Amino acid sequence: MATDESLNPKPPSAHRPPLRSRNKPDKLSIYNSIAPPDTVTWVPQVLPEAEALAQKEDLVLWPSMVVIHNISMANNNPQEQKVVPIEGVQAFLSDKGFVGGKITVCLGRSADQSIMVVKFLGTFTGLATAERLHKYFVENKHGRIEFTSKNNGENSIEEMGDNLEEQLLYGYMAISEDLDKLDFHNRKWSVVKSKKEILDLANDPVKTDER
Numbered sequence: 001m002a003t004d005e006s007l008n009p010k011p012p013s014a015h016r017p018p019l020r021s022r023n024k025p026d027k028l029s030i031y032n033s034i035a036p037p038d039t040v041t042w043v044p045q046v047l048p049e050a051e052a053l054a055q056k057e058d059l060v061l062w063p064s065m066v067v068i069h070n071i072s073m074a075n076n077n078p079q080e081q082k083v084v085p086i087e088g089v090q091a092f093l094s095d096k097g098f099v100g101g102k103i104t105v106c107l108g109r110s111a112d113q114s115i116m117v118v119k120f121l122g123t124f125t126g127l128a129t130a131e132r133l134h135k136y137f138v139e140n141k142h143g144r145i146e147f148t149s150k151n152n153g154e155n156s157i158e159e160m161g162d163n164l165e166e167q168l169l170y171g172y173m174a175i176s177e178d179l180d181k182l183d184f185h186n187r188k189w190s191v192v193k194s195k196k197e198i199l200d201l202a203n204d205p206v207k208t209d210e211r
Helices: 049-058 086-095 124-139 144-151 164-168 176-181 184-189 195-203
Strands: 059-062 065-070 103-107 115-120 169-173 191-194
Touching (some): 049 059, 059 176, 059 195, 065 124, 086 103, 086 115, 086 164, 115 124, 124 195
Antiparallel strands (some): 059 191, 103 115
């Protein structure tokens, strides 16, 4: 039996929710899209190249290491590639005055012997010796900058020395961005430190008991 409600359905407007008053703001859709006038906008500053490089080179890997590249292995012609074994690098270092059991030469991450790593003791003396080797490569125009240029195909750099190692080896102090050049073991046990803070600690005067 039909009821009055089924026979006389309510008009559609009766089922609609009450309309919002146009005089009242919708709290769900109101937000302030205008920044306050005193808001400070941070704009990154581009550092001069020399300053940026100095900041990068301050973050060294510890214990100190020098990354050595055999530039010939970057040649696409296998006939032009010349392998320098670990023994060759050791002899090269010995000839330059870097001798003794305080340094270790090992292969880097690359399996083609294009990268080798010279690892020093984690001491102030080890850092000083690594810096001396780094300086040797820089002074002979076989440092990081020259290697990057040479590796990018710029051949204007003069080769130094008469023997093979002097011509092919480029090196520089290992910094934070060089972690991916290390083998698994050295990468696992290396940490990044500020060279400036290490040197400040080394030069910090020893405090004595003033009693």
